[in-house]
Amino acid sequence: MNVKQLSWMLVNVCLWLALAPQAGAHCDTMDGPVVKDAQAALATEDVTKVLIWILPRHEQEIKDLFQQVLKVRLQGEPAKSLSERYFYESLVRIHRAGEGAPYTGLKPAGQVEPIVAASDKALHQKNIDKLVNKITQRIDHEIRRRFQTALEKKEHVGHSVEAGRAYVRAYVEFTHFVEGLHKAIVGMGHGHESSTPDTPSHNAQEASHEH
Numbered sequence: 001m002n003v004k005q006l007s008w009m010l011v012n013v014c015l016w017l018a019l020a021p022q023a024g025a026h027c028d029t030m031d032g033p034v035v036k037d038a039q040a041a042l043a044t045e046d047v048t049k050v051l052i053w054i055l056p057r058h059e060q061e062i063k064d065l066f067q068q069v070l071k072v073r074l075q076g077e078p079a080k081s082l083s084e085r086y087f088y089e090s091l092v093r094i095h096r097a098g099e100g101a102p103y104t105g106l107k108p109a110g111q112v113e114p115i116v117a118a119s120d121k122a123l124h125q126k127n128i129d130k131l132v133n134k135i136t137q138r139i140d141h142e143i144r145r146r147f148q149t150a151l152e153k154k155e156h157v158g159h160s161v162e163a164g165r166a167y168v169r170a171y172v173e174f175t176h177f178v179e180g181l182h183k184a185i186v187g188m189g190h191g192h193e194s195s196t197p198d199t200p201s202h203n204a205q206e207a208s209h210e211h
Contacts, residue, residue, distance in 0.1 A: 026116045027053075028092050031109035033120070035088050042084060045070060050091055055098040065090055139181070146174040 027034045034053050041049035047066040054062055069087045073080040085106075093103040112120075115135075122131045153167035 026112055027095060028103070028105070029107040029109060029111050030088075031112060032092075034092050034095055035106070038088050038091050039084075041066070042069070042073075042087070053091065053095045058094050058098065062091060062094065143178065143181075146170070146177050150174040 026032050029035070034050070037049050037053065041047055047063055050062065050066075051059055065087060069083045072083040089106050092106055096103045118131050118134070122128045150167070150170040150173070153163070153170040156163040157167040158164070
């Protein structure tokens with residue numbers, strides 16, 4: 001494995017570890033991509049801009065709601081704001097249901113995780129180099145820090161029971177961290193090809209069959 005391949009592997013591992021515990025934390029915010037596309041759809045009165053975020057079986061529901069919102073928003077500012085907010089919330093809820101994730105409400109802007117914002121920026125700039133470098137450097141630092149701590153504690157393992165326990169704590173932290181990275185790599189290698197019925201990859205497959 002060369003340096004470039006290692007960098008890609010590590011950036012994927014780090015993103016997987018960072019995002020897996022809080023799946024969907026990006027798409028349920030007011031400045032997330034789902035709401036941004038919803039705003040663009042309403043501005044242009046083109047519902048197709050948001051259909052990419054939902055499964056084909058949910059299309060008619062969103063299309064019907066979209067048409068209702070277009071009519072209601074003509075009744076003045078209060079109605080416009082309320083109907084648009086309802087559309088955003090409904091779209092995000094249905095999107096998350098398609099991913100098998102719970103809907104806990106639409107979050108305010110500014111709550112996107114920095115790593116997710118950085119990945120969005122990389123896509124926007126069509127350049128992944130800065131993100132890869134930042135993440136690989138962080139992973140390198142974390143592995144070496146844990147390794148060095150365990151190594152130093154090991155030198156004193158026989159001095160006392162407490163010193164031995166301190167080594168064990170450092171050893172466990174180091175090995176569990178490395179083990180977690182390895183499991184993430186193995187999980188990604190075997191998991192992404194066989195998505196569950198409601199994952200985004202299946203969304204694309206399902207859409208391709210029906211359109």
